Amino acid sequence: MQLVIAAVGHKMPGWIEDGFAEYAKRMPPECRIQLREIKPVDRSGGRSAETVMAQERTKIEAAVPKGARVIALDERGKDLSTMQLAQLLTQWQQDGRDVTFVIGGADGLDPGFKANADMLVRVSSLTLPHGMVRVLLAEQLYRAWSITQNHPYHRV
Numbered sequence: 001m002q003l004v005i006a007a008v009g010h011k012m013p014g015w016i017e018d019g020f021a022e023y024a025k026r027m028p029p030e031c032r033i034q035l036r037e038i039k040p041v042d043r044s045g046g047r048s049a050e051t052v053m054a055q056e057r058t059k060i061e062a063a064v065p066k067g068a069r070v071i072a073l074d075e076r077g078k079d080l081s082t083m084q085l086a087q088l089l090t091q092w093q094q095d096g097r098d099v100t101f102v103i104g105g106a107d108g109l110d111p112g113f114k115a116n117a118d119m120l121v122r123v124s125s126l127t128l129p130h131g132m133v134r135v136l137l138a139e140q141l142y143r144a145w146s147i148t149q150n151h152p153y154h155r156v
């Protein structure tokens with residue numbers, strides 16, 4: 001199984017890149033996190049948010065591996081505990097299908113994309129900057145993996 005994070009946003013500040021790299025490097029080879037950055041659509045020229053989100057959707061869809069399960073990150077999504085994420089990770093490893101987590105840009109994710117996603121998940125009820133969401137997600141994936149391995153990183 002391949003874990004992909006498809007994230008709108010590039011040229012992230014160093015502290016975001018370092019934070020993401022710190023957790024991504026801890027994942028074992030069978031559960032590697034691959035980051036696919038998507039260059040945000042140019043917002044100049046009076047483009048509407050709908051147009052921008054639709055154009056970013058096309059780029060996002062090109063970054064999702066064929067047949068992958070799509071988990072869209074959105075503050076209006078379902079709350080998931082870390083334990084639930086660990087259970088999902090176990091199920092996903094068993095069925096072997098790739099999993100892609102998708103993080104939107106400044107305007108969010110296209111509504112049609114979210115409607116088609118396999119799951120809509122939030123990491124908080126607060127609106128977070130997209131860079132922070134990728135770091136938080138990488139840490140939670142590492143934590144979830146450590147739970148599946150009884151690794152001492154996670155204490156109950």
Ligand SMILES: C[S@@+](CC[C@H](N)C(=O)[O-])C[C@H]1O[C@@H](n2cnc3c(N)ncnc32)[C@H](O)[C@@H]1O
Nearest residue numbers: 073074075103104107108109122123124126128
């Ligand atoms: C700055 S936010 C976009 C906010 C946008 N106004 C909206 O309504 O979605 C950029 C992206 O970060 C992710 N994000 C932000 N806060 C989140 C949260 N609490 N839970 C999950 N994802 C979040 C989402 O993927 C979102 O598309």
